[in-house]
Amino acid sequence: MNSNYYTIKKSSSHEIVIQRSRFICHLKRTDSEQQAQEFINEIRTQHKSANHNCFAYVIGENNAIQKAGDDGEPSGTAGVPMLEVLKKQDLRNVTAVVTRYFGGIKLGGGGLIRAYGSTVSEGLKHTGIVQRVRHQLYSVEIDYTLLGKVENELRQNVYRLDEIRYTDKVELLVYVNKKDTQVFEDWMTSLTSATCKFHQQAIHYLEFDKHDTEL
Secondary structure (H helix, E strand, O other): OOOOEEEEOOOEEEEEEEOOEEEEEEEEEOOOHHHHHHHHHHHHHHOOOOOEEEEEEEEOHHHOEEEEEOOOOOOOOOHHHHHHHHHHOOEOOEEEEEEEEOOOOOOHHHHHHHHHHHHHHHHHHHHOEEEEEEEEEEEEEEOHHHHHHHHHHHHOOOOEEEEEEEOOOEEEEEEEEHHHHHHHHHHHHHHOOOOOEEEEEEEEEEEEEHHHHOO
């Protein structure tokens, strides 16, 4: 992935009952189609006595891989509505499997579509959604005389101060949103009167609850 994206916060399972049928939504982050298939098979093994284990997954940049399966339900009534919920939430690298234990009441085509879609929607509410945001990790060297001032300013800003290392100089490890790197460098240069030294290190994804990124 080369850009920010939404995904689920964690793996989870969440059950609801509709017209006496048990619908269990299993969600997991999957970074490849192989991982998605392995998860689907894992759930099928765990719930081999269930009537159906339907699935949908979205993988890769711009959801390049999208697949869904009805596992014996009428065509288009399970996997596709599940997939549409994942796409509506703009999720990436997520696999959903909905296990159904039939309760004796037939739901009809429209009822099944609503049931499978609702099960995934409720599962997503239960597990939560995060945005994974690309951050540049900086190593910033400053003089000891500037530590108090710089640390205080960093902790009041949007940048994430991860660690302080003490040697002959002070080394600050700071995560900066990839889109703000030039702003950060200019700001830090001004703050230290051009006495600091920058070293760009690895790029990492930091995670934020979806509602926090929308404020």
